[in-house]
Amino acid sequence: xxxxxxxxxxxxxxxxxxxxxxxxxxxxxxxxxxxxxxxxxxxxxxxxxxxxxxxxxxxxxxxxxxxxxxxxxxxxxxxxxxxxxxxxxxxxxxxxxxxxxxxxxxxxxxxxxxxxxxxxxxxxxxxxxxxxxxxxxxxxxxxxxxxxxxxxxxxxxxxxxxxxxxxxxxxxxxxxxxxxxxxxxxxxxxxxxxxxxxxxxxxxxxxxxxxxxxxxxxxxxxxxxxxxxxxxxx
Amino acid sequence: xxxxxxxxxxxxxxxxxxxxxxxxxxxxxxxxxxxxxxxxxxxxxxxxxxxxxxxxxxxxxxxxxxxxxxxxxxxxxxxxxxxxxxxxxxxxxxxxxxxxxxxxxxxxxxxxxxxxxxxxxxxxxxxxxxxxxxxxxxxxxxxxxxxxxxxxxxxxxxxxxxxxxxxxxxxxxxxxxxxxxxxxxxxxxxxxxxxxxxxxxxxxxxxxxxxxxxxxxxx
Numbered sequence: 001x002x003x004x005x006x007x008x009x010x011x012x013x014x015x016x017x018x019x020x021x022x023x024x025x026x027x028x029x030x031x032x033x034x035x036x037x038x039x040x041x042x043x044x045x046x047x048x049x050x051x052x053x054x055x056x057x058x059x060x061x062x063x064x065x066x067x068x069x070x071x072x073x074x075x076x077x078x079x080x081x082x083x084x085x086x087x088x089x090x091x092x093x094x095x096x097x098x099x100x101x102x103x104x105x106x107x108x109x110x111x112x113x114x115x116x117x118x119x120x121x122x123x124x125x126x127x128x129x130x131x132x133x134x135x136x137x138x139x140x141x142x143x144x145x146x147x148x149x150x151x152x153x154x155x156x157x158x159x160x161x162x163x164x165x166x167x168x169x170x171x172x173x174x175x176x177x178x179x180x181x182x183x184x185x186x187x188x189x190x191x192x193x194x195x196x197x198x199x200x201x202x203x204x205x206x207x208x209x210x211x212x213x214x215x216x217x218x219x220x221x222x223x224x225x226x227x228x229x230x231x232x233x234x
Numbered sequence: 235x236x237x238x239x240x241x242x243x244x245x246x247x248x249x250x251x252x253x254x255x256x257x258x259x260x261x262x263x264x265x266x267x268x269x270x271x272x273x274x275x276x277x278x279x280x281x282x283x284x285x286x287x288x289x290x291x292x293x294x295x296x297x298x299x300x301x302x303x304x305x306x307x308x309x310x311x312x313x314x315x316x317x318x319x320x321x322x323x324x325x326x327x328x329x330x331x332x333x334x335x336x337x338x339x340x341x342x343x344x345x346x347x348x349x350x351x352x353x354x355x356x357x358x359x360x361x362x363x364x365x366x367x368x369x370x371x372x373x374x375x376x377x378x379x380x381x382x383x384x385x386x387x388x389x390x391x392x393x394x395x396x397x398x399x400x401x402x403x404x405x406x407x408x409x410x411x412x413x414x415x416x417x418x419x420x421x422x423x424x425x426x427x428x429x430x431x432x433x434x435x436x437x438x439x440x441x442x443x444x445x446x447x448x449x450x451x452x453x
Contacts, residue, residue: 070406071336072260072263072406072409073260073406073408073409074405074406087405088262088263088407089263089264089404089405089406089407090263090405090406091260091261091263091406095260095261095262095263100405106403106405106406106408107408108340108408108409108410108411108412108413108440109260109286109336109339109340109409109410109413110340110341110343110344110412110413112340113336113337113340113341114341116337117337117341117355117356117357136360141362146325148312148313148320148321148324148325149312149313149331149333150310150311150312150313150314150333151310151311151333151334151335151336151363152310152311152335152336153310153335153336153337154335155335155337155338155357155358155361155363156335156336156337156338156357159356159357159358159359160337160356160357186361186362187360187361187362188361189359189360189361190359190360190361190376
């Protein structure tokens with residue numbers, strides 16, 4: 001499922017220095033969400049994960065005509081419900097009350113997961129603990145011995161959506177890269193991630209390797225110094 | 235034979251100790267609280283419960299777990315900010331957990347109702363939740379063999395039933411109701427309203443009455 005690169009580059013070719021767009025400023029969570037929203041093709045069916053990915057919905061425009069799926073059984077999900085709009089029978093995957101848009105539909109859980117698992121969703125956006133250089137995803141379990149495991153729909157989404165975008169900070173609190181040669185946390189899916197949006201760069205997982213599309217507040221060389229995965233420019 | 239009961243206590247009276255009980259709902263939406271309370275009152279124990287979660291706060295499924303009636307949970311997402319009763323039992327080693335990816339949970343329930351002996355799916359391949367399971371390379375992908383989940387009883391919540399047991403639901407409270415109704419030997423449904431035969435548009439029936447055994451009106 002890895003994304004096909006737009007320009008053919010052999011694996012031994014040196015990165016073209018300076019090819020990715022570089023902006024001097026780091027990017028905040030909301031601006032990153034705006035960027036993800038802008039990158040989603042018009043007319044797409046999209047599932048947004050819990051947490052940071054939910055912010056993307058704030059920046060989808062009417063012209064894009066995006067339909068949001070929620071795994072508990074709805075297409076055409078609207079914004080979070082407020083005040084009198086709150087209906088306990090109408091919630092999203094995070095169990096937050098939401099609204100329905102005109103043209104919405106409801107279906108049972110097996111149908112909802114058939115939508116994911118059958119490859120009908122164009123894009124899902126997920127959070128992550130780690131992403132590997134080949135697009136393996138770890139986002140459901142730390143593996144700590146005292147942790148109570150809970151997986152929900154993460155494995156179905158990761159495996160089933162045509163494109164899997166991850167949103168995360170590039171570094172952990174103690175400064176380690178979450179883009180890794182191979183995941184140390186338990187996997188959610190193998191080779192499923194196609195793009196990684198972080199506060200320091202946007203990475204494309206391609207057949208040739210990890211390509212840097214743009215950087216925020218760091219140069220390509222500075223980014224490479226932070227990440228223990230060989231990066232391709234542009 | 236479809237039966238209409240006057241009380242939730244009568245509706246769940248036949249649930250035996252050691253039963254596998256599917257309980258509808260995703261979080262609180264669609265959770266049949268009145269039927270669960272009646273099951274708690276009935277004293278049934280050593281239950282295996284199938285639900286997406288493992289109870290929230292101090293009501294419904296959470297109380298069944300708190301009171302030690304549940305021997306095993308089959309679910310996808312037990313750990314939540316308010317799942318303290320499950321968390322305590324799990325950490326004390328007093329409840330067994332079979333953790334299932336949510337789509338596998340739904341499809342395994344669906345398979346049981348549809349008479350399917352198992353299926354292959356890419357979900358979970360290469361993860362710890364597929365360890366020990368048969369795998370095959372099919373349709374260009376590695377896939378994992380998953381088996382159906384059958385149940386003795388399903389407790390579900392719908393909006394309306396007609397005199398034939400046909401059901402309609404409300405919004406995202408539908409969730410597991412239709413597939414659990416088909417997967418269980420005995421399906422017990424709580425509804426807000428019972429309408430006469432002919433009172434539901436046949437084009438809009440979501441669960442056909444053939445899957446339903448017992449109906450009780452609540453509220």
